[in-house]
Amino acid sequence: MNTELLFSVRGKVALVTGGTRGIGYMIADGLVRAGARVYISSRKAEACAQAAAELSAHGEAIAIPADLGDPAGVAAVSTELAAREPKLDILVNNAGANWGAPFESFPQSGWDKVMDLNVRSIFFLTQQLAPLLKAAATPEDPARVINIGSVDGMTCPDYGNYSYAASKAAVHHLTRHLAKHLAAADINVNAIAPGPFPTKMTEVMLRDAGERIFSVIPRRRTGLPSDIAGSVIFLASAASAYITGAVIPVDGGFSTTR
Template sequence: MTPETLFSLHGKTALVTGGATGIGRMAAEALVRAGARVLIASRKGDACEAVAAQLNALDAPGSAEGFAGDVGSAEGIDAIVADVKSRTETLDILMNNSGVTWGAPMGQFPHEAWEKVMNVNVAGVFDLTQKLLPMLMASAKDGDPARVINVGSVMGEIPMGDGAYSYSASKAAVMHLSKIMAKELAGYNVTVNSLAPGPFVSRMTAFATADEEKRAKVGSDVPLGRVGRDDDIAGCMLFLCGRGGAYVTGAIIPVSGGINVMSGHNIFEKAM
């Protein structure tokens, strides 16, 4: 087997939610470059269409198309499912990437911040997956399962809320839910894995990554000394969606530069 066939996604169809910006945009480009047909959905349909046009201009072996889609409500999810079914009969890859956050200090964190964030980040992931499951199951083949990739966060792995209490809790839920779904769907030849990213340049993190100086400051607190890059997401997607990931399910991939294993000082450091 050659590297080309190991990571090729020719003939595959993928849906990436929140694919117009940030990690979703990085993933969508990786999939297109690997030969997949990629459907990009987010609340801003015009942005998705613009990104699809940019990806189609790459002269890559795959293609992209964008449309509006909101995972924050049952009606919105039903509309996405209907749109996907109108565009394709098969779905090989689902990337649940859409997400929202909310930040406020303890004592000022509003109740509504829980409902909104959990609706999109957790309920949206579960409901969209279950409603697209028949399409994923129909596309699954022996030795080449359908793939679901859910986007969690390193903030859901270690206690570092930074005022984003509902976001951190929601991402912990996403990663635990991914393991539950992986266990239940393995018998249907569908793998479910999760990414747990650290800091990447995105609209959500623009307050901390908008320019090179800010990125350098944020990166200085990461064990590997930098913020994430497009290729870091691309490599994970090609592994999980390609032949290399065919025997992997229930995994949490820590794309966080080592933040996931930061644990503070050694217990006996002062005595050494």
């Protein structure tokens, strides 16, 4: 066993959706620095180009802007990637949206927007990129699909993000379903369920309730970029070749006490 290669992703091709900010950017940055060629996708072309330029200071990063909440955007990313690469080693389905409102006034638009991006886009992007994933896959080194769920899909939040929590629970189960289906094609499918990380999505929550949240996180802190990047690199490397269908909390123990 060559332990130097056990956790290596050098030379692999990856796509990180929602890779321009927050957890997606942390993941893309970690993969780029580890030697992967990383494509990032997000809705805003300018933000996508800027993030790719920043990441390119540390390796290879290429922008493919698209709105994955729209089926046309999913098709555009798939087509563009297939035109550029003969295979895809790592797909990180991270793009997501949140919506919070009181139960009595929670809008259908907030439900549909979140479900379309957080769940539907994961299934159809994985479906459309399956040929590239299969081209990269071998029995010894499977291709990897890594879905980003949430501890909100494992426990019941105290706040009114009803569609978000339901969507992430769906992501976790979809991960298990896809893992079973795609194993025969040598594609591993796993999910990471992050706890609180300092991102734009959690900014208000951490500002208003950060002290209370920290008090029930056994590790007594939010996640660091290295926490999420390291978890993705593990799931993308030879070290995890025998792991599929898993949902791994990266939450400092938050899901055990919530």
